Amino acid sequence: MEMLTAEEAAPKLIKLISSAHQDGHQYRITSEEGTVVLLSEETYQNLIVTLELLATPGLLNGLKLLDTNSPAFVP
Numbered sequence: 001m002e003m004l005t006a007e008e009a010a011p012k013l014i015k016l017i018s019s020a021h022q023d024g025h026q027y028r029i030t031s032e033e034g035t036v037v038l039l040s041e042e043t044y045q046n047l048i049v050t051l052e053l054l055a056t057p058g059l060l061n062g063l064k065l066l067d068t069n070s071p072a073f074v075p
Contacts (some may be wrong), residue, residue: 006031009038 019025027038
């Protein structure tokens with residue numbers, strides 16, 4: 001993840017947005033107020049879904065059981 005100051009990012013914001021959207025690049029942008037991360041909406045939505053799935057009680061154990069019971073499972 002590339003790190004930029006807000007002053008460096010400001011003049012090339014459109015390019016950074018395009019790069020995040022088209023190429024999946026992620027940027028950490030820092031300023032005196034704090035740090036933000038610029039990433040595509042698709043990446044953001046994927047992260048949210050992943051967090052929601054990981055927060056579902058028992059889901060990982062259920063997936064492990066499904067996987068071991070599948071005909072294609074080879075221990």
